[in-house]
Amino acid sequence: MKRSRSVISRLVAHAALTPSPPPTDASHLDALHLFRRAHRLGAPLAADAFPPLLSACRSFPSLGRQAHALMVKSAADLHPVPATALLDVYSRCGLLRYALDVFDGMSVRDSIAWNALISCLVRHGLPADAISAFRAMAVDGGSPFTGVTLCSVLKACASLRAARLGKQIHSRVIGDGNDSLVTATALIDFYSGCGMIQEAFDVFNRLKREKDVAIYNALISACIQNRRFKEAFSVLGLVRPNEITLTCALSACSECLSLSYGRQVHCVMVRHGFDSDTALCNAIVDMYAKCGDLTAGRISFEQIHRKNVVSWTTMVAAYGSHGRGVEAWKLFKRMQEEEISSHVSPNAVTFLSVLSACGHSGLVDEGRECFFAMQSKHGIDPGPEHYACFIYLLGRAGRIEEAWKLYCDLILNPGNLTSAVCIAMLNACKANMDLARGELMARHLLSLDPDNPGSYVLLSNFYAACGQWEGAEYLRRMMKDRGLKKEAGNSQFELPVAIEI
DNA sequence: ATAGGGTTAG
Known part of the structure; x- marks a missing residue:
């Protein structure tokens, strides 16, 4: 019977089993092409045409401005749904000013618009402003808080260590019946950030519903942040791990300098076929280096399929901390040679790692070259931490x-x-x-x-x-x-x- | 249209 099943029926069955895969850059591109064709043929631009267009713009940020212009032409920017979608695109592209302008221009603001504003402020590292917006939302009336509001505000509380406000949010979560898995995870993260590990465990233990892997990961991460490594490992044994679980586990191994646990996590990673996750592979490299096996770190680094900035920076820093300045410098050079084909450029942390590696090994000329090239060739202004590193290097060399x-x-x-x-x-x-x-x-x-x-x-x-x-x-x-x-x-x-x- | 858990430096 199985053999005679039609292609369509198999496709349908497959679709039913696949819980809507996340959109890719390619599907975003398809959507953009479709939109352009319809637009050129003179299709009317209704407000509801924009949200899908804008989510496709996430892969191509420069198109956000063009979409905005079309929205203004068709007055869709006055409608809260497409306007909120636009706010979110600007927010994700790092265009804070534009995102705030969109919010200011809205005449009708529902809860979702406020939530998008608050999460935008949190994303841009402005937690105090996020909390001001939260208070303004309360004063404004009209748009009640949702679970999303509380999650974003908890994140702001964690970065401000605002334990009092966070606890108030916690009681609100319970009172409003917003105690979903997601809000519970946000609460664990908040308590962890404030150093209140017992409260984090309480949230976890009081939860009646079935727990998913994300909440276990949050708890493991909370243990590590609060240096409770033994507890981290025992929570680890209670869950079927995903890539994020293993990444957390590796940082515990690095902190404990436990090469044997680290190797076991590496084996679990290979067994699960998680070797295409760059963040996890980076954590492997870092673990080997911190636990003293620089060679295993280098081998793991070379095996990363899609190396990102963090991959390169981790390996440079690994050489630096082992006093292998020349190797660090060579790797940094290779990173720049491959920049055109890999599309991976050094960032501020990379430069700091290179400077630090040069400092430990007394490579004055290389360090100076790095310090001046970061502004002139890469357009990254050195912060006080870069100056500090370079001053240290010069001082050690008698300059x-x-x-x-x-x-x-x-x-x-x-x-x-x-x-x-x-x-x-x-x-x-x-x-x-x-x-x-x-x-x-x-x-x-x-x-x-x-x-x-x-x-x-x-x-x-x-x-x-x-x-x-x-x-x-x-x-x-x-x-x-x-x-x-x-x-x-x-x-x-x-x-x-x-x-x- | 908005929300939770991860990797790099000192």
């Missing part, structure tokens, strides 16, 4: 005057005077026994970071290195008087013995 000049240029804008910059400059002074400038840095650092015990230890060591024992002693006493204690360092590698998982 104190060059480091000082850079520092003076940098602090023309006072916002750039971060503690990382001070520490780098202080280290440069220490390596060059420059007491006068070092003391200046010391004063800056203590005013920037008076509660950080690390600052006092750093300064005390600086004075000791310069032979200023009274200064060193004075700082140790000051630290004691202020009740500050430095955490002891810890660097334990796992011994190569088999451990049952």
Whole structure:
């Protein structure tokens, strides 16, 4: 009987079993072609033609502006549904200003429009504005909160560590009957971000409905963020893992420096055929490097099918942290050679990793080339962290005057005077026994970071290195008087013995 | 038309 089934019936059965696959760039392109053909033939542009067009624009952001122009011509921009879709396209393309303008131009705003605005603000790293928008939504009346609203606001609360507001949202979630799996996952993530791991477990344990893999992943991730590695591994044993589960597991292995667990996760990944997931493969490379097996890291790196920026950056950083500056530099060069064919360009983190690798290995000329090329050739402005890294590099190489000049240029804008910059400059002074400038840095650092015990230890060591024992002693006493204690360092590698998982 | 869990530096 099976053999005689028609093609159509098999297709239908297959479609029923496949829960609507996510749209691809190719299907987006098909949709755009179809739209263009209809438009050229003079088809009327009704408001309901735009949402599908706009979701196709997600793959081709530059078309968003053109779609917007057509919407204005046909007055569809006045309708909340297409306007919200447009807001979302701008938001996903990183065009915050345009997205906000769309919202401001809307005369009718329903809950979904408000939700899109709030999630846009969260996405652009503006959690305080997201919460202001949330309050404005409440004042506005008319558009009640939904589960989506609460999820976005919880995310904003987590990044602001706004535990009080987040808890209020939590009670609202229960009160409104919005306690879905998605909101519960958002709650776990929020409590985790605020360091409240017990509350995260409570949300998980009180949940009556059937749990999915995402909520397990959130709980595992919460354990790792709060350094409860044993619990992370025991939760791991309760769920059939997906790519994200294994990525989380690997970061726990890296943190524990457990090569044996890491290898087992690698085996599970291969067994499940998850080797086309770039984020997971990147975590494998990072795990091997952090656990000390640089060779396995390099082999895994080469095997990644579609390497992205993070793949390259991870491998560069791996060489850097193992003191293999030359290899890091060579890899960075190769990344640039392959840029045209791979369409992968270095970003700010890549440059920082290269600078750091050069610093550890004393590659001054390479570091300088990297620092200046990032603005001139790649259009990425170095942030204070890049300056800090470069100043540290110059200081270690005895180029104190060059480091000082850079520092003076940098602090023309006072916002750039971060503690990382001070520490780098202080280290440069220490390596060059420059007491006068070092003391200046010391004063800056203590005013920037008076509660950080690390600052006092750093300064005390600086004075000791310069032979200023009274200064060193004075700082140790000051630290004691202020009740500050430095955490002891810890660097334990796992011994190569088999451990049952 | 809006929402949950992941990878890179210091």
